Amino acid sequence: MAESQNMSSPIIWQDRKHHLWFPWSFTKYYIQDERLMIKQGLFSTTLDETLLYRIVDITMVQSLGGKIFGTGNIILKTKVDHTPEIILCNISKPLEIRTLISSLVEESRKTRNVVGKEFYGQNDGHNHIDLNNDGYCDIDNEYTDSHQ
Structure with missing residues (x-):
């Protein structure tokens, strides 16, 4: 050991x-x-x-x-x-x-590169999704104004 x-x-x-x-x-x-x-x-x-x-x-x-x-x-x-x-x-x-x-x-x-609402309260322009709850961003959907 x-x-x-x-x-x-x-x-x-x-x-x-x-x-x-x-x-x-x-x-x-x-x-x-x-x-x-x-x-x-x-x-x-x-x-x-x-x-x-x-x-x-x-x-x-x-x-x-x-x-x-x-x-x-x-x-x-x-x-x-x-x-x-x-x-x-x-x-x-x-x-x-x-x-x-x-x-x-x-x-x-x-x-x-840990992100999440439990760590950071600010919106950084991205929609971070943690699918398996391990603290890592699994999907990063950047917000766009294309449909407005």
């Missing part, structure tokens, strides 16, 4: 869930290949993967203790049926990571 991580693109960010502001846990968060990965467990391991372009809202929550020790939670709202809300618990430098994730989400959407 470690070999497959090394063969992919580099890990952009990684951290662990902190307890009492120390990274002593078996929950690891990292971003790689335009995906947010959450690896949990010691004896039995679960790896949860979310494509970055599916993240639609990012919230940072930081307690007084978190402000003192530099940790906090990031809450991600996603367009995923399995986990519509993902919480990155007690990570270090949460404000910086929130900004990083936000820019990576926008970059991923641009790279994949």
Whole structure:
């Protein structure tokens, strides 16, 4: 498993869930290949993967203790049926990571040419149709004024 991580693109960010502001846990968060990965467990391991372009809202929550020790939670709202809300618990430098994730989400959407009313509220002159609900435009009918 470690070999497959090394063969992919580099890990952009990684951290662990902190307890009492120390990274002593078996929950690891990292971003790689335009995906947010959450690896949990010691004896039995679960790896949860979310494509970055599916993240639609990012919230940072930081307690007084978190402000003192530099940790906090990031809450991600996603367009995923399995986990519509993902919480990155007690990570270090949460404000910086929130900004990083936000820019990576926008970059991923641009790279994949993701369009849709759930991501963008403006009409860009095209009628984008997503037939299989994967976030990609399957049919692009450009509006014309030819029949008026």
